[in-house]
Amino acid sequence: MSSSSSPMQSTGRKLKLKSKDDETFEVEEAVAVKSQIFKYMVEDGVSNGPIPLPNVNGKTLARVLQWCQKHADPTITEDELNKYDAGFIDVDQAVLYDLLMAANYLNIEELLKLACMRVADMIKGKSPDEIRRTFNIKNDFTPEEEEEVRKENAWALGP
């Protein structure tokens, strides 16, 4: 898209992607290969028509590609990237899970890590009850069962 001295971008080849709700996207190879899936396709010289992605909707795919674009930019500094990531992942849970699942499906390691870390941060330091409320999980332990688990935890040592 923007001119750059990076050898990959100068091939100018683009991939066509189609989300599950039939939105199409054109993206430069250098950006797309953040996803291991696309990396293999590019290396194998595959694909003329648009690549169908039945597991990702258009809205999420747009976001993911935006992230890939930012991360493929050779001029951006690490500090800027970290700031960007922090803002990018500060979304409500529904969007967060969509991003997590898309990163998993498309095998984008850094994005998957970012999303998982975000969820983990929402768990850290909280009590089980607080965690349940955060994630809207029903407590299916009886008080006796919960007491059992606490006893077992006290017993089992080690890493």
Place this chain on the structure above:
Amino acid sequence: MASSVCINEILTDDEIRLILAKLGSDKDMEAFGLVCKKWLYLQSTERKRLAARAGIHMLRKMAARFSRVVELDLSQSASRSFFPGVIDSDLFVIADGFRCLRVLNLQNCKGITDAGMVEIGHGLSSLQCLDVSYCRKLTDKGLSAVAEGCCELKSLHLTGCRFVTDKLLHALSKNCHNLEELGLQGCTNISDSGLTNLVNGCQRIKFLDINKCSNVGDGGVLSVSEACASSLRTLKLLDCYKIGDASIFSLVRFCKNLETLIVGGCRNISDESLKSLADSCKNSLKNLRMDWCSNISDSALSCILNQCINLEALDIGCCEEVTDAAFQGLGTREIELSLKVLKVSNCPKITIAAIGLLFDKCNSLEYLDVRSCPLITKAGFDEAGLQFPTRCMVNFAGSLSESDVLCLKPLI
């Protein structure tokens, strides 16, 4: 930040596992497991290792909950055991419940018997490491059942299992060809023919501890050297008083990768074979214990000091013929000694001059034992103005107990 979506209805188990993996602390892991039954299952089956010392009444529940545990540590300390401690019925539960188990530590679980071992042999076909040191009731019967059932066995520790005989070695030879570590310290019924039989089938042994197996002689060691050859890294023959130069020469001939050799109390060993060993293992030898080898003289010791460049621990206590001359070669030495531990207790002919030479060329020394050396005293050091290497503990006439030096393990 409450939500209208429920994470459990959206993410897969594997995705939730990825999130679990990012929780650093035990406390968070524990809270995670208390959220709901699905999360408890994910947390529990992620767990690979369990150690428990507070009694086994929960073992059945543990087996049900932590079904993918690979390592289980139920060892007890020698002095403080919980009564009755681990018993056979617990081994039944383990054999039945922890099917993926690879490592089982039952050190000092003195209550267990052959019946429990038979169950282990039947149930845990993936078992690779078993430590039943000091489980004194065990005999060939139970342990052979383990050998027969656990063919992947790599490491077996039987220190203090004094009822073990050559029969078990035969069973190991037949079934456990991947065996790499075998600890038989104090198994006094072991004989040369048993060892020969053992290494017929077990040729990959790296670590063999037959300390205090006083029936073992040159015949057994020769078989081990030849069969295990370059695999053998550690050989412990403490107080195997029957062995002599022939054993050492066989190590020279076959075992080029020997790192640790313990021949304390093997009085028949002489300079000639040790000089050969110093030459053949000059790069590999790290730990050498030859206390009470009363025939050793300066000739062998100087070869060892001059040639074994990677030597870290040396014990020549009670080698009464050794004098300062053995240390003379250090004077002209260019490369520093890498020695960390030196024990010369009860070597009455060694003087402070030798220690001075040593300090000069050895900055890595951490422990020096000069007890019962009448010519080496604290006063003498001060008089000579000798500088101890930093971090070096010196044991004069019982000023330190050996337990002060617990961290230095090489000479077991």
